[in-house]
Amino acid sequence: MQGGGTSTVSVELSECQSGSSGSTSTVQFGAQSSSKVCWKVQEEGESLTNKEDYTKLFKGVWGSATQEWSDDTFENWKTRCTNGTSQWEIWSSGNQSDGENEKDEYLGLCGSSTQSENVLFVKKQEKNSNRTILVCRGVDNCWQLESGSEDSTSQKKLESDKANSWKTVTFQQGN
Known part of the structure; x- marks a missing residue:
């Protein structure tokens, strides 16, 4: 089928099962050569909720x-x-720092009943053509809020992330 300018890659993506053994190789987010991929959070610490929302986004x-x-x-x-x-x-x-080819982009999951401490965020970090995905939960946990960072509608302006709160996601090639 001939289409427009964007290519869609069909990837089977799921959360990695804990304790799964076997040889798995890490792949970069968006790798065109992978058709079956799973993801997991390094150093998870607190349990990450709403993993299916992340799975849907990544896919x-x-x-x-x-x-x-x-x-x-x-x-x-x-x-x-x-x-x-x-x-x-x-x-x-x-970050666009030190002349390095680095760029960070962010998205948050917008829900009508979501409390600020449960908002999910994802960060795409590109540095020298390497792409890293990081995740975080909670406005106050993920962002440094300056006093006066709310505008007249009580909308919070999220400008500086708390780097230590974000967890790196690894993607692994499936069997």
């Missing part, structure tokens, strides 16, 4: 991993959330 954007994220990237994953009890907008343009 949904796998084929467009190199494209910039925006408010219409995938379903309810947004750069700003203006409905419900937790209203926020990601203002961070990410």
Whole structure:
């Protein structure tokens, strides 16, 4: 089937099962050569909730991993959330430091009944053509909120992330 400019890659993506053995090789997020991939969080610490939301996002954007994220990237994953009890907008343009080819992009899961401590965030970090995905849960846990960081609508401006709160996601090639 001939189509437009975007290529869609069909990938079977799921959460890695704990204790699964066998030889697995790590793949970069969006790798075109992988058809069966699982993901897991390194150093999980606290239990990550709503893993199926992350799975849907990773699967949904796998084929467009190199494209910039925006408010219409995938379903309810947004750069700003203006409905419900937790209203926020990601203002961070990410790190563009030291002349290195580095760029960070963020999305948050916008839900109408989500409390701010349960908002899920994902960060795509690109550095020298290496792509890393990191995840975090909770507005206060993931972001340094400056006093006065809320505008007149009580929407929180998210500018500086708390680097130590974000957990790296690894993707592994399935059998």
